[in-house]
Amino acid sequence: MISDIINQQSSKVPATQPSGLVLVYGVFITTAVLVFHWIAEGEFSAVLTLSAVFQCLAFCLLGVHALSSGGIQGISAKSLQLEAIALVCRLSSTTWLDGYLPSDQTGDYLYQVFDALSLAMVLWLLHRVLNVQRKTYALDDDALPVTPFALGSLVLACLLHGDLDDRPVFDTLWMCGLFTGAVAVLPQLWVMTRNRTSAPAMTSHFVAVMAFSRMLSGSYMWHAHTEITCEPWIKDFNHAGYAILAGHAVQLLLLADFGYFYVKNLATRGLHSPLELPESFVV
Numbered sequence: 001m002i003s004d005i006i007n008q009q010s011s012k013v014p015a016t017q018p019s020g021l022v023l024v025y026g027v028f029i030t031t032a033v034l035v036f037h038w039i040a041e042g043e044f045s046a047v048l049t050l051s052a053v054f055q056c057l058a059f060c061l062l063g064v065h066a067l068s069s070g071g072i073q074g075i076s077a078k079s080l081q082l083e084a085i086a087l088v089c090r091l092s093s094t095t096w097l098d099g100y101l102p103s104d105q106t107g108d109y110l111y112q113v114f115d116a117l118s119l120a121m122v123l124w125l126l127h128r129v130l131n132v133q134r135k136t137y138a139l140d141d142d143a144l145p146v147t148p149f150a151l152g153s154l155v156l157a158c159l160l161h162g163d164l165d166d167r168p169v170f171d172t173l174w175m176c177g178l179f180t181g182a183v184a185v186l187p188q189l190w191v192m193t194r195n196r197t198s199a200p201a202m203t204s205h206f207v208a209v210m211a212f213s214r215m216l217s218g219s220y221m222w223h224a225h226t227e228i229t230c231e232p233w234i235k236d237f238n239h240a241g242y243a244i245l246a247g248h249a250v251q252l253l254l255l256a257d258f259g260y261f262y263v264k265n266l267a268t269r270g271l272h273s274p275l276e277l278p279e280s281f282v283v
Contacts, residue, residue, distance in 0.1 A: 021202070021272065024064055028057035035106060043104035044223070051217035052114035058209040059083075059121035065202030066128050071136030074203040077129045078146045078187035080122050082180055085150055087119040089177030092170060099164030100174050141194040144187045153179035162230045162240035178244060182251040185210060189258060198274035208262050211255045218248035 032053045040046030066072050094101055094112050101107035129137050157176035165171045188207060192199045221228075225241030233239055258277075265275050 021061070021064060021205070024057065024060050028053060028060070035110065039110060040102075040104040040106050043102075045102040045104045045220065046106050047216050047220045048102045049104075049106040049111045049114065051213045051220070052111055052118070054209055054213040054216065056114045056118045056121065058206045058213060059118050059125065061202050061206045061209060062125055063121060065200060065206075066125065066133065069200070069202075070133075072125075072129045072133045073136055073138065074191060074200040075125070075129055075137070076142045076144075076187040076191040077126060077137065078142050078144055079184055079191075080126050080129065082146050082149060082184035082187065084119065084122045084126070086177045086181035086184055087115055087122065089173040089180065091115055091119065093165055093174040093177075097165045097167065097170055099162075099166070099171070138191065138194075141191045142187060143194075144190040146187060149183045149186065150180060153183065156243070159233075160230075160239050160243040162228045162244075164228060175240070175243070178247050182214075182247040183254075185251060185254060189254070192258075192275075192277060198276045201272050201274050204262055204265070204275035207255065207258060211252065211259065214248055214251050218245070218252070221245060221248060 032050050035049060035053060036042065036046050040049065062075055065075070090100075091112065093099065094115065098107075102111055154172075154176045156179055157172045157174075161168070161171040161175040163171055165174065185207060188203070192203070192207075221241075221244050225245055226238065228238070228241045228244060230238060230240035261277055262275060265273060
């Protein structure tokens with residue numbers, strides 16, 4: 001549905017017009033408000049579902065960029081691959097087990113629906129990047145290897161997973177999804193630093209909205225981490241809860257410098273301007 005709306009808008013206005021961006025922001029912010037107040041009835045656990053809503057928004061922003069500009073400049077396929085792995089790992093648990101779901105009504109179906117929509121968007125974007133619009137894909141810039149990040153996340157998940165699902169394989173996969181999602185932004189930042197001109201507005205919005213999504217899930221985990229039980233390695237130390245907080249903290253630390261330049265660009269040049277990163281910005 002979103003892609004149909006974007007196609008209609010892009011056929012009416014030039015790619016430089018803000019219609020697609022404003023429309024997608026408006027749709028998802030309205031959805032988030034309705035989900036929180038109408039379906040979740042203001043329950044705090046719905047913050048986790050709102051995180052999934054804004055994650056879906058982030059991928060839709062990349063979809064707007066791909067459709068409206070006619071190219072996929074500035075999009076990292078490696079980052080999308082890591083995001084796909086993270087979503088598959090999380091959905092392998094949340095679609096049939098209750099351990100890591102919001103406790104309000106959104107945990108019954110809506111949380112998983114937004115993760116599934118995000119996965120569908122990621123796979124569609126990968127198809128655009130690697131096939132349909134491959135000529136505009138900066139392959140040489142997107143050179144950061146992703147296998148070490150995926151394997152490292154899996155190893156850490158094996159060691160640090162909780163036991164809320166009471167199924168070690170799926171507890172491990174859920175934790176692997178969290179760790180992989182935390183480092184998935186690195187290839188995208190790598191592409192941005194290799195492009196010394198400027199980053200397209202949509203890709204900078206994508207990174208910023210993903211950061212906001214992680215802030216929401218991190219705020220929920222900050223309050224809930226003591227309830228995430230595990231089999232301690234050291235006395236009664238709850239390593240799983242702190243590992244989850246550490247995963248969120250790592251991503252926010254990775255994005256700290258980007259956040260400064262993004263907010264500065266937003267305040268001085270507006271919502272639709274490309275993001276110019278200084279040469280001192282490195283990953």
